[in-house]
Amino acid sequence: xxxxxxxxxxxxxxxxxxxxxxxxxxxxxxxxxxxxxxxxxxxxxxxxxxxxxxxxxxxxxxxxxxxxxxxxxxxxxxxxxxxxxxxxxxxxxxxxxxxxxxxxxxxxxxxxxxxxxxxxxxxxxxxxxxxxxxxxxxxxxxxxxxxxxxxxxxxxxxxxxxxxxxxxxxxxxxxxxxxxxxxxxxxxxxxxxxxxxxxxxxxxxxxxxxxxxxxxxxxxxxxxxxxxxxxxxxxxxxx
Amino acid sequence: xxxxxxxxxxxxxxxxxxxxxxxxxxxxxxxxxxxxxxxxxxxxxxxxxxxxxxxxxxxxxxxxxxxxxxxxxxxxxxxxxxxxxxxxxxxxxxxxxxxxxxxxxxxxxxxxxxxxxxxxxxxxxxxxxxxxxxxxxxxxxxxxxxxxxxxxxxxxxxxxxxxxxxxxxxxxxxxxxxxxxxxxxxxxxxxxxxxxxxxxxxxxxxxxxxxxxxxxxxxxxxxxxxxxxxxxxxxxxxxxxxxxxxxxxxxxxx
Numbered sequence: 001x002x003x004x005x006x007x008x009x010x011x012x013x014x015x016x017x018x019x020x021x022x023x024x025x026x027x028x029x030x031x032x033x034x035x036x037x038x039x040x041x042x043x044x045x046x047x048x049x050x051x052x053x054x055x056x057x058x059x060x061x062x063x064x065x066x067x068x069x070x071x072x073x074x075x076x077x078x079x080x081x082x083x084x085x086x087x088x089x090x091x092x093x094x095x096x097x098x099x100x101x102x103x104x105x106x107x108x109x110x111x112x113x114x115x116x117x118x119x120x121x122x123x124x125x126x127x128x129x130x131x132x133x134x135x136x137x138x139x140x141x142x143x144x145x146x147x148x149x150x151x152x153x154x155x156x157x158x159x160x161x162x163x164x165x166x167x168x169x170x171x172x173x174x175x176x177x178x179x180x181x182x183x184x185x186x187x188x189x190x191x192x193x194x195x196x197x198x199x200x201x202x203x204x205x206x207x208x209x210x211x212x213x214x215x216x217x218x219x220x221x222x223x224x225x226x227x228x229x230x231x232x233x234x235x236x237x238x239x
Numbered sequence: 240x241x242x243x244x245x246x247x248x249x250x251x252x253x254x255x256x257x258x259x260x261x262x263x264x265x266x267x268x269x270x271x272x273x274x275x276x277x278x279x280x281x282x283x284x285x286x287x288x289x290x291x292x293x294x295x296x297x298x299x300x301x302x303x304x305x306x307x308x309x310x311x312x313x314x315x316x317x318x319x320x321x322x323x324x325x326x327x328x329x330x331x332x333x334x335x336x337x338x339x340x341x342x343x344x345x346x347x348x349x350x351x352x353x354x355x356x357x358x359x360x361x362x363x364x365x366x367x368x369x370x371x372x373x374x375x376x377x378x379x380x381x382x383x384x385x386x387x388x389x390x391x392x393x394x395x396x397x398x399x400x401x402x403x404x405x406x407x408x409x410x411x412x413x414x415x416x417x418x419x420x421x422x423x424x425x426x427x428x429x430x431x432x433x434x435x436x437x438x439x440x441x442x443x444x445x446x447x448x449x450x451x452x453x454x455x456x457x458x459x460x461x462x463x464x465x466x467x468x469x470x471x472x473x474x475x476x477x478x479x480x481x482x483x484x485x486x487x488x489x490x491x492x493x
Contacts, residue, residue: 016417044492053317053490055414073240073323082491083318085253096249100241100322 004029004178010058019045025204035182037199043182047149051077076143078136078151086125109142129156141172148179190221241324250336258344265298285362291355295348302344306337311406317490326485393469400476411487
């Protein structure tokens with residue numbers, strides 16, 4: 001398998017405060033990876049470093065390319081649509097994506113709009129938090145790229161829709177693409193995860209295959225993740 | 240990768256709408272002012288053009304500010320910074336898009352001037368009579384108009400590159416300096432900006448007051464050097480802006 005992402009000795013400081021340090025991480029193509037960690041652990045920062053939205057030290061290669069401008073053509077990130085006025089209609093936002101992203105699949109977007117029951121004639125200001133997240137998911141997954149970064153994509157979405165979306169992610173993800181999902185609904189996303197990456201102590205604390213966690217530790221992913229926090233207090237090994 | 244034409248299209252769409260709203264508001268204010276005059280005392284000779292000219296100055300200032308805001312917003316929003324393209328292309332397209340919209344705004348204002356002037360030319364002829372020092376040939380008058388236009392547009396570009404420089408420096412320092420140092424840097428920058436604004440306004444008044452004399456005295460070269468100077472400063476600022484954008488400017492986090 002080839003690597004879609006190779007992070008080498010990446011660090012990030014904000015206002016002299018270390019957010020991440022010595023991050024090394026390699027992700028293979030075709031996987032779904034859960035990026036887990038408590039609030040403020042640095043999950044979003046790590047994603048922002050990959051997209052180039054945050055500036056840190058070290059090297060990040062996406063599909064073997066270390067240039068930030070080229071990263072962006074391989075990565076689709078759940079951005080919060082802050083560049084649009086609140087009065088912009090959803091279909092206008094989709095037009096924007098269609099125009100600027102050569103890899104944007106309009107048919108795929110329409111398919112997801114139907115599935116997620118999004119009214120594209122609504123203005124962004126009129127969308128509930130959950131509905132806005134659905135729009136963001138549809139826009140992010142409608143791009144045909146190598147790496148999808150979903151940063152807490154299900155916050156605000158009702159549990160029924162959330163389960164439907166999670167179960168459909170496999171269908172929407174291109175076979176050779178990798179998807180990184182950062183979320184607090186660990187038990188809900190666990191069944192679709194191939195691997196988990198845990199961000200803790202300002203670095204990548206653990207990176208394991210989901211099956212290995214179940215086989216080696218006899219734990220669910222959620223239990224394993226939570227155990228890292230309780231065990232560290234007693235001094236667990238880092239992997 | 241995102242093409243220049245695609246980026247220009249999406250950036251200009253929003254700005255085009257904004258400028259059109261401003262034009263509608265400008266025309267509405269001019270109409271309301273004239274209506275008020277008509278009701279009170281009747282429209283005086285030359286008032287139609289005078290009112291349109293006066294309100295257009297306000298509208299130009301507002302257009303400059305609104306387009307500046309649109310330019311600056313691009314640098315810190317993921318919507319634009321995540322696009323698959325280099326920061327140089329993003330920066331230049333962003334600036335160019337606003338510049339084109341400013342020209343569009345100017346052309347529509349010119350049409351409004353021509354219409355209101357056609358209605359009644361008393362104001363302009365009166366103004367020219369007051370202003371007339373030495374008598375200009377048509378060629379000299381055309382040179383003055385073109386010179387003033389180029390100088391004005393050059394200063395608009397310089398204004399935007401300067402605003403961006405201040406914004407990007409603040410944005411970059413905010414990421415890595417502690418709060419106390421950030422405040423100090425901001426104060427220093429504000430002082431520099433106020434100084435620059437005063438100097439630019441002084442330069443502007445000097446140039447426009449002496450433009451006729453420059454033409455008479457064969458000082459066209461001097462004027463052109465000044466325009467070139469403005470554009471060189473703008474180009475240096477643009478290079479600095481692109482460098483800062485690439486190296487240090489982050490987007491607003493989710």
